[in-house]
Amino acid sequence: MAGPLFRAPILWAAELPFVRRLAQEGGLARRVALRFVAGERLDDALHAAGALNARGIGAMLDHLGENIESPEQASAAADAYVLALKRIQEVGLSDANISIKLTQLGLDVSPDTCLENASRVLEAAGSTLVMIDMEASAYTERTLNFYRDLRKDYSNVGVCIQAYLYRSADDARVLAREGATVRVCKGAYLEPPSVAFPKRSDVDRNFARLAASLLSAGCILHLATHDPRLIDGARRFVEVRGIPMQQFEFHMLYGIRRDLQEKLSAEGYNVRTYIPYGDQWYPYLTRRLAERPANVWFFLANLLRRKG
Numbered sequence: 556m557a558g559p560l561f562r563a564p565i566l567w568a569a570e571l572p573f574v575r576r577l578a579q580e581g582g583l584a585r586r587v588a589l590r591f592v593a594g595e596r597l598d599d600a601l602h603a604a605g606a607l608n609a610r611g612i613g614a615m616l617d618h619l620g621e622n623i624e625s626p627e628q629a630s631a632a633a634d635a636y637v638l639a640l641k642r643i644q645e646v647g648l649s650d651a652n653i654s655i656k657l658t659q660l661g662l663d664v665s666p667d668t669c670l671e672n673a674s675r676v677l678e679a680a681g682s683t684l685v686m687i688d689m690e691a692s693a694y695t696e697r698t699l700n701f702y703r704d705l706r707k708d709y710s711n712v713g714v715c716i717q718a719y720l721y722r723s724a725d726d727a728r729v730l731a732r733e734g735a736t737v738r739v740c741k742g743a744y745l746e747p748p749s750v751a752f753p754k755r756s757d758v759d760r761n762f763a764r765l766a767a768s769l770l771s772a773g774c775i776l777h778l779a780t781h782d783p784r785l786i787d788g789a790r791r792f793v794e795v796r797g798i799p800m801q802q803f804e805f806h807m808l809y810g811i812r813r814d815l816q817e818k819l820s821a822e823g824y825n826v827r828t829y830i831p832y833g834d835q836w837y838p839y840l841t842r843r844l845a846e847r848p849a850n851v852w853f854f855l856a857n858l859l860r861r862k863g
C-alpha cells in the first residue's frame with residue numbers, strides 16, 4: 556500500500572475532468588483497466604471465474620459502480636447482481652459468490668432504497684455468500700448498521716473492515732461476538748490521520764491483530780491482501796493455533812499476484828479472486844494505480860508512447 560503522500564495527488568489528479576478525458580481518450584485507460592477488470596460484460600466475469608475455478612481458485616464477482624445518485628440506477632445495479640447470481644447457477648460455476656457496495660445500491664439515495672435493493676440481492680443469492688465491501692470512512696458506521704439489519708434476515712451476508720481505520724479494532728470485537736463472516740483488508744481510500752493510521756507499518760500491524768482476533772474468536776475470515784509478509788504471518792498463526800482450513804480464505808484481486816494465488820492454492824489453502832467487471836471501472840482503476848508507484852509509471856509510459 557503506497558502511503559497517503561503518494562496516493563493523494565494521484566487520486567486527486569484522476570478526478571480532474573481533463574485528466575479523465577485524456578486518460579480515456581483512445582481507450583488507453585480502458586486497456587490498462589483490463590489488467591485489473593475482467594471486462595465490461597457479465598460474460599467476461601463468468602469466463603474469468605470459470606478459468607479460476609478450473610484451477611481450484613474460487614471467484615467473487617464485483618459489478619463495478621459506486622456512489623449512485625438515483626433510485627433507478629440503484630435498482631439497475633441490484634438487477635445486475637440478481638442476473639449475475641442467476642447466471643452463476645446457469646453456467647454451473649463450482650465456486651463463485653458476489654461482493655456488493657452499498658453506495659451502488661442506493662445508500663446515498665435513501666436508506667429505504669438501499670435496504671430494498673440489498674435485500675433483493677440477498678434473497679436472490681439463496682445460500683450463496685454476499686460480502687459487503689467497505690467504502691470511504693464516511694460510510695463505515697452506516698455500512699455496519701446495514702450489515703446488522705440485513706444479517707437479521709439473511710445468514711449469507713458478511714462485511715469488510717479496513718485495517719487502516721483506528722475504529723476497526725472495536726468493530727472487529729463486536730463482529731467477533733456476533734460470529735460474523737469478515738473480510739479484513741488494508742483499506743483503499745484516502746483517509747485523514749484523524750481516522751486512519753498514516754504509517755504503513757501501523758496498518759500492517761493492525762491487519763495482523765485484527766486477523767488474529769477474528770480467527771481466535773472462530774469467525775470465518777477472508778484475508779484480503781497480496782502482502783507476502785501478512786500472508787506468511789497468517790499461515791504461521793493458523794498452524795500454531797490449529798485453526799481449520801475451512802475457517803479462512805486468502806482473497807486477492809483479479810490481475811494482481813496471480814503467481815501467489817496459484818502457489819497458495821497448490822499448497823491446499825482456500826484462495827478466492829475478486830473479479831470486477833462492468834463499464835464503471837474508472838474509480839476502481841484509479842485506486843489500483845494509486846496503490847502502487849509502478850502502476851502509475853506503467854500508465855504514463857503507455858500514454859507517452861501513444862503521444863510520441
Ligand code: FDA
Nearest residue numbers: 556688689740741742743779780781782806807808829843
Ligand atoms: P500492499 O498494497 O502493501 O501490497 C502488497 C503487494 O501486493 C505489493 O508489493 C504488490 O506486489 C502487490 N500489489 C498490491 N496492490 C497492487 C496493485 N494495485 N497493482 C499491482 N500490484 C499490487 N479495500 C477497501 O477499502 N474496501 C474493500 O471492500 C476492499 N475489498 C478488497 C477485496 C479484496 C479481495 C482485496 C484483495 C482487496 C480489497 N480492498 C478493499 C483493497 C485493499 O484495501 C488494498 O487497497 C489492496 O489490497 C492493496 O493492499 P495489499 O493488502 O495488497 O498490500
